[in-house]
Amino acid sequence: MAQTAQDQLLSQSLKSLHSSDDIGLLDCIDKLRSQGISHYVSLPQLVVCGDQSSGKSSVLEAISGIPFPTKDNLCTCHPTELILRRSSDTNVAVSIVSHPSRSEPDCRRLSGFRQDLSNYDDLPELIDKAKAMMGISDTGGAFSNDVLRIEISGPTQPHLTIVDLPGLIHSENKVQTTADVELVLEMVRGYMIDRRSVILAVVSAKNDYANQIVLKLAREIDPKGLRTMGIISKPDTLPVGSGSESGFVSLAMNEDVEFRLGWHVLRNRDYESRHFSIEARDEAERQFFSQGVWQQLPRNRVGIATLRDRLSKVLLEQIKAELPSVVSEIEVSMKHCQSALKKLGDSRLGLDDQRLFLLRISQSYQILVKAAVDGVYWDPFFEDARSVQGCQKRLRAVVQNLNLQFAENMRLRGHRRCITDIPTFGNSSDSRDNDVALPIPRADFIREVQEILQSSRGRELPGMFNPLIVGDLFQDQARPWEGLARAHLHSVWKETSAFLDLVISHLSDELTLSALQREIVGPFMEERLTQLEVKLSDLLSPYQHGHPITYNHYFTETVQSVRGKRLEDEIKQKLASFFGFGKQGTPEHISINRVSVSSLTSTLASRREADMDRYACSEVLDCMEAYYKVAMKCVIDNVATHVIENLVAGLGDVLSATRIWQLKPEQVHAIASEPAENQSQREHLSRKLAILQAGVQTLRRYAGREVSSEYYA
Numbered sequence: 001m002a003q004t005a006q007d008q009l010l011s012q013s014l015k016s017l018h019s020s021d022d023i024g025l026l027d028c029i030d031k032l033r034s035q036g037i038s039h040y041v042s043l044p045q046l047v048v049c050g051d052q053s054s055g056k057s058s059v060l061e062a063i064s065g066i067p068f069p070t071k072d073n074l075c076t077c078h079p080t081e082l083i084l085r086r087s088s089d090t091n092v093a094v095s096i097v098s099h100p101s102r103s104e105p106d107c108r109r110l111s112g113f114r115q116d117l118s119n120y121d122d123l124p125e126l127i128d129k130a131k132a133m134m135g136i137s138d139t140g141g142a143f144s145n146d147v148l149r150i151e152i153s154g155p156t157q158p159h160l161t162i163v164d165l166p167g168l169i170h171s172e173n174k175v176q177t178t179a180d181v182e183l184v185l186e187m188v189r190g191y192m193i194d195r196r197s198v199i200l201a202v203v204s205a206k207n208d209y210a211n212q213i214v215l216k217l218a219r220e221i222d223p224k225g226l227r228t229m230g231i232i233s234k235p236d237t238l239p240v241g242s243g244s245e246s247g248f249v250s251l252a253m254n255e256d257v258e259f260r261l262g263w264h265v266l267r268n269r270d271y272e273s274r275h276f277s278i279e280a281r282d283e284a285e286r287q288f289f290s291q292g293v294w295q296q297l298p299r300n301r302v303g304i305a306t307l308r309d310r311l312s313k314v315l316l317e318q319i320k321a322e323l324p325s326v327v328s329e330i331e332v333s334m335k336h337c338q339s340a341l342k343k344l345g346d347s348r349l350g351l352d353d354q355r356l357f358l359l360r361i362s363q364s365y366q367i368l369v370k371a372a373v374d375g376v377y378w379d380p381f382f383e384d385a386r387s388v389q390g391c392q393k394r395l396r397a398v399v400q401n402l403n404l405q406f407a408e409n410m411r412l413r414g415h416r417r418c419i420t421d422i423p424t425f426g427n428s429s430d431s432r433d434n435d436v437a438l439p440i441p442r443a444d445f446i447r448e449v450q451e452i453l454q455s456s457r458g459r460e461l462p463g464m465f466n467p468l469i470v471g472d473l474f475q476d477q478a479r480p481w482e483g484l485a486r487a488h489l490h491s492v493w494k495e496t497s498a499f500l501d502l503v504i505s506h507l508s509d510e511l512t513l514s515a516l517q518r519e520i521v522g523p524f525m526e527e528r529l530t531q532l533e534v535k536l537s538d539l540l541s542p543y544q545h546g547h548p549i550t551y552n553h554y555f556t557e558t559v560q561s562v563r564g565k566r567l568e569d570e571i572k573q574k575l576a577s578f579f580g581f582g583k584q585g586t587p588e589h590i591s592i593n594r595v596s597v598s599s600l601t602s603t604l605a606s607r608r609e610a611d612m613d614r615y616a617c618s619e620v621l622d623c624m625e626a627y628y629k630v631a632m633k634c635v636i637d638n639v640a641t642h643v644i645e646n647l648v649a650g651l652g653d654v655l656s657a658t659r660i661w662q663l664k665p666e667q668v669h670a671i672a673s674e675p676a677e678n679q680s681q682r683e684h685l686s687r688k689l690a691i692l693q694a695g696v697q698t699l700r701r702y703a704g705r706e707v708s709s710e711y712y713a
Contacts, residue, residue, distance in 0.1 A: 040688055045197055050204070055204055066123065083161055146404070201259075202214065211536070212446045226408045264310065282303075327696065327699050343507065345360065362508050368506070395648070471548050535643055548631070553629050558625075
């Protein structure tokens with residue numbers, strides 16, 4: 001396509017958007033966009049937005065030098081992405097990028113629309129064709145989320161992306177419905193909210209700027225105005241010397257609505273002057289700003305020539321500021337892709353492929369489960385110990401903590417009644433609130449034991465007792481054990497089940513996870529819980545029904561310790577009585593002048609219990625308490641070793657290689673067969689990963705830091 005004087009001027013105007021020192025950086029961003037990375041990671045761009053009929057397309061035309069439709073009754077009905085590229089060949093290509101909400105047939109139909117141009121004058125007609133393809137017409141739909149891409153390449157073209165968006169609608173009418181109003185608002189918001197977009201908020205001087213939606217939206221999305229530039233269009237429509245003219249001049253001076261990037265004023269072609277050349281348009285603009293109140297504005301705040309320079313600097317600053325975060329985002333996306341592909345595994349259409357897929361999951365499963373059971377948290381799967389999932393994945397720590405909590409619960413809540421030496425008032429033996437042991441004075445408990453002793457009397461002599469009474473009292477006192485032990489088992493079982501879900505979800509996709517839970521993991525864990533509940537019942541049965549049996553010397557030591565403590569208390573009381581201290585008790589140190597040894601000895605040695613049954617009941621209670629302590633420690637250890645550890649140690653069997661090999665063909669197919677959406681997802685992820693890898697390679701020279709090589713394996 002031969003270059004005319006107008007084409008040369010166009011090239012110069014576009015080229016002025018760039019600094020020669022930073023052309024490599026701009027080339028980098030354009031290369032990323034050409035690789036398709038912008039589908040997955042947002043890139044710095046200029047976004048032109050404003051209210052309907054605010055003059056956005058005229059601004060875009062002035063910046064790019066490319067004619068866009070500017071009829072008075074015509075508005076932008078779709079996003080238009082203008083892509084300028086440097087190439088040895090000159091070409092203009094127009095295509096459509098369908099919105100993800102489109103059906104598959106519509107996507108194929110729209111993606112097939114691509115036409116090349118040999119003349120910029122044909123662009124308006126081609127845009128009309130594209131609108132028809134999108135379903136936009138005077139009688140059909142008013143707006144579309146599909147993107148019209150206009151790619152211009154040539155040896156003198158710069159690398160730049162400018163997006164023109166549909167105008168924000170104030171209210172519905174015969175053509176534009178309420179749904180259209182919401183559609184456009186969400187569309188524009190989606191572009192503006194991207195923190196890498198430079199917002200060019202176009203405000204028409206035809207209307208009060210305080211009532212224009214774009215300013216409210218810009219301040220909502222970018223409240224500090226850090227990445228927004230205001231552009232005032234149609235200043236030639238303001239009455240000369242009017243208050244509205246003064247108000248817009250104040251706005252242009254950044255005195256009212258403040259943006260960090262400031263404001264700029266353009267005088268564009270209207271419908272009547274649409275046939276003016278670019279040179280004529282620029283000359284008319286220069287004359288307008290050289291007279292009246294507009295001549296007082298700084299020259300770098302008016303006119304298209306200075307706007308191009310400002311945008312060049314703004315865009316470059318935005319690229320430099322965002323480039324490191326672009327690299328980080330690409331790396332994160334690559335990690336997600338690789339993780340998702342690993343979960344999907346290789347394509348598996350036949351039975352052998354499906355079984356091999358499960359065997360690979362089993363192999364990785366065994367490694368992670370063994371590490372968790374052994375408490376060796378070296379794999380990245382275990383995450384940070386301070387995170388919620390990180391704690392949940394550290395299975396050995398979870399089980400240890402639950403065992404310690406169980407032991408503490410047994411010590412605090414395992415006994416039905418708490419025997420104290422302090423009298424209580426009222427009847428507290430009929431209820432048990434919140435699993436807290438009921439307090440009962442020792443004297444009251446002895447009276448209860450005495451009643452049992454009398455009703456269970458055999459041939460034993462007075463002051464002696466039937467040893468079976470110890471078992472009856474112990475079983476009543478240890479009644480809460482079964483509830484505490486079963487609650488502990490269910491807590492550990494619940495945590496191990498959740499752990500298995502985390503492991504399998506880490507190693508497979510959601511469909512495979514669901515199938516494994518349904519076919520293998522769920523039935524295995526339910527069966528295991530049933531088996532362990534039976535085992536727990538067997539373990540507790542001797543303490544619930546049998547006669548107390550122990551050969552632990554701690555039992556004798558405990559009985560002797562209790563009796564020794566009681567004897568010590570009796571001696572103190574006798575000494576206090578002997579020396580006449582009364583209720584004040586015996587002092588720690590006393591002075592003795594002359595004491596009858598025989599009288600003191602007789603006093604200390606005297607130990608008579610007139611009520612022989614009461615004496616026997618005290619002995620029964622001492623034996624029961626001593627045996628309870630011995631049995632409780634034994635039960636705590638046995639539950640942890642024979643029940644809980646049995647559950648944890650057997651987790652490797654859930655997905656063992658043997659179990660996988662023993663699966664029937666129909667089971668393998670039910671678990672590992674791959675739906676069509678998985679195959680499509682694998683292709684999509686592979687394509688995305690290739691694009692991301694190419695993009696991160698491109699960015700390595702520009703991001704100011706080295707990119708890890710782990711992503712290129």
